[in-house]
Amino acid sequence: MRHVLQRLRAEDGKLLPSEAIAWEAFQTLGHRPEEFLRALGQLQASSSSSGLEPDQLLPVIAATLRGTAADLELQKVEQLGGLATAIFDRVGMDVGPAKGLFSAEAAAAYGEAICREVRVEEIQPVVNELLADNVLMRLGHGLYGVADPFVQEIWRERRR
Known part of the structure; x- marks a missing residue:
């Protein structure tokens, strides 16, 4: 998780969360790197239009992705x-x-x-x-x- 943030910090114009908030999001997403990267991608796409700071927005994105990922698996059961x-x-x-x-x-x-x-x-x-x-x-x-x-x-x- 830390290395992903460091890599993104090297790119100009990236709005990134604090390490503590990023760690919380990573935990929320079940320690899944692919979901964490998806959350960071959504953060970049929506942080400028939402007017929220990355530390405010990332927890919301992580919680939403967490539910969505599980929904896909649970739909299999329901079907x-x-x-x-x-x-x-x-x-x-x-x-x-x-x-x-x-x-x-x-x-x-x-x-x-x-x-x-x-x-x-x-x-x-x-x-x-x-x-x-x-x-x-x-x-x-x-x-x-x-x-x-x-x-x-x-x-x-x-x-x-």
């Missing part, structure tokens, strides 16, 4: 339907690896969440789709987690 969302919720809200995704108790909980009966044999194909879309990952035999901790964090924040 797979209610059962996928219920399964993702179970995994996303668990602390540590989630287990028991295919149990009768889990099927009953999914059914309650989507307001219809869910048969245990319906669960595996949906979990396979979530794995194929790289939304969930297999952590071990019968253990699952959200593939991107950043997306899991956003999910939890929105569920609160």
Whole structure:
């Protein structure tokens, strides 16, 4: 993060945030360099027209990008339907690896969440789709987690 700011300082006319604000933005963006660079690019594009100082504007840009990046992943879940969302919720809200995704108790909980009966044999194909879309990952035999901790964090924040 620091080296990016130093490189940009060498270019004339760049409005840059303080190092402390840049670090906060980097943390907000889940320590993702590509998202941080995108935020800095947006900062350059909008700081002159907004009338705000870079230290005021970058946190807003970072928060917006953070939500947008997670939305793309969460849309994959929503497109797979209610059962996928219920399964993702179970995994996303668990602390540590989630287990028991295919149990009768889990099927009953999914059914309650989507307001219809869910048969245990319906669960595996949906979990396979979530794995194929790289939304969930297999952590071990019968253990699952959200593939991107950043997306899991956003999910939890929105569920609160």
